Amino acid sequence: xxxxxxxxxxxxxxxxxxxxxxxxxxxxxxxxxxxxxxxxxxxxxxxxxxxxxxxxxxxxxxxxxxxxxxxxxxxxxxxxxxxxxxxxxxxxxxxxxxxxxxxxxxxxxxxx
Amino acid sequence: xxxxxxxxxxxxxxxxxxxxxxxxxxxxxxxxxxxxxxxxxxxxxxxxxxxxxxxxxxxxxxxxxxxxxxxxxxxxxxxxxxxxxxxxxxxxxxxxxxxxxxxxxxxxxxxxx
Numbered sequence: 001x002x003x004x005x006x007x008x009x010x011x012x013x014x015x016x017x018x019x020x021x022x023x024x025x026x027x028x029x030x031x032x033x034x035x036x037x038x039x040x041x042x043x044x045x046x047x048x049x050x051x052x053x054x055x056x057x058x059x060x061x062x063x064x065x066x067x068x069x070x071x072x073x074x075x076x077x078x079x080x081x082x083x084x085x086x087x088x089x090x091x092x093x094x095x096x097x098x099x100x101x102x103x104x105x106x107x108x109x110x111x112x
Numbered sequence: 113x114x115x116x117x118x119x120x121x122x123x124x125x126x127x128x129x130x131x132x133x134x135x136x137x138x139x140x141x142x143x144x145x146x147x148x149x150x151x152x153x154x155x156x157x158x159x160x161x162x163x164x165x166x167x168x169x170x171x172x173x174x175x176x177x178x179x180x181x182x183x184x185x186x187x188x189x190x191x192x193x194x195x196x197x198x199x200x201x202x203x204x205x206x207x208x209x210x211x212x213x214x215x216x217x218x219x220x221x222x223x224x225x
Contacts, residue, residue: 006155031211040121042202042217043156050211058212090155092213100146101213103155 003027006091006104013078013085013111021076021107023091029102030095032074036060037088037106046089049074078109086111114139114207118216125193126224133188133219135203144206145186147177149199150218156202162186173197193223 004025013019023032031050035043045058049068063082068074074093078085088108094101115138125131137143144163148156160171167179177188186203203216 033213035215040217042118043215045212045214048212056210088153092156094213100158100161102158103148105155106153108153 004091004093004102004104006089006107008107009105011107011109013109015111016080018077018079019085019109021078021089021091021109023074023076023104024072025074025093025102026072027093027095027102028071029093030071031093031101032068033092033094033101034058034064034066034074034076035090035092037090043090046076085109114205114212114214116203116205116214116216118201118203118219120219121217122220122222124222124224127195128192131190131193131197131221131223133201133203133221135186135188135216136184137186137203137205138184139205139207141208143184143186144208145177145179146204146206146213147171147175147186147188148202148204148215150202151199159188159201195223195225197221198223 007022033048034046044060046064047066049055065077090106091104092101117136146161147159150156160169162169162179170176175190200218202218
């Protein structure tokens with residue numbers, strides 16, 4: 001089955017620790033995206049990548065980092081510099097500009 | 113910069129009545145517009161899109177959307193609401209200059225039995 005997979009579904013982190021969220025797709029999509037979702041704020045773009053080995057900052061990139069070493073994979077690291085990391089994180093991918101994005105099921109990160 | 117506005121945080125509709133969820137946009141150039149639905153603790157599911165052509169776009173689960181260029185709107189509609197339509201709905205626009213996909217803040221739709 002083609003799709004986009006995020007893991008883990010739930011993640012708990014202690015303050016001061018870095019944590020990496022996984023996003024893998026087997027749809028052969030060029031573009032991949034990371035969004036953060038908080039209640040009442042919709043989806044805010046963290047980072048996006050249009051091709052391998054290249055990525056751009058979104059609207060709220062501070063405290064986050066990404067890599068795009070393979071077309072299929074776009075991991076997101078939440079660093080200790082992110083002041084309020086507790087949120088629902090969504091990964092998406094798409095092909096051409098006139099097509100829709102496909103979303104993973106999300107990772108809920110909680111800082112304890 | 114491209115932007116999307118969903119003016120209503122919540123919409124309540126009685127089951128069987130028509131529903132409308134509003135969306136307005138601001139883009140430079142031709143808009144590529146999308147609607148998505150989200151159920152609790154899940155990812156977003158694609159409903160429909162407008163790229164070009166007819167202003168009335170039909171999508172999944174009986175939903176449709178009307179593109180109005182003069183009013184820069186892309187409202188989501190359904191002729192007869194179901195309780196199972198209760199969810200969070202997002203409007204989105206694709207920025208053709210840099211491939212960003214920008215979302216509105218979402219509208220929570222409650223269908224009352």
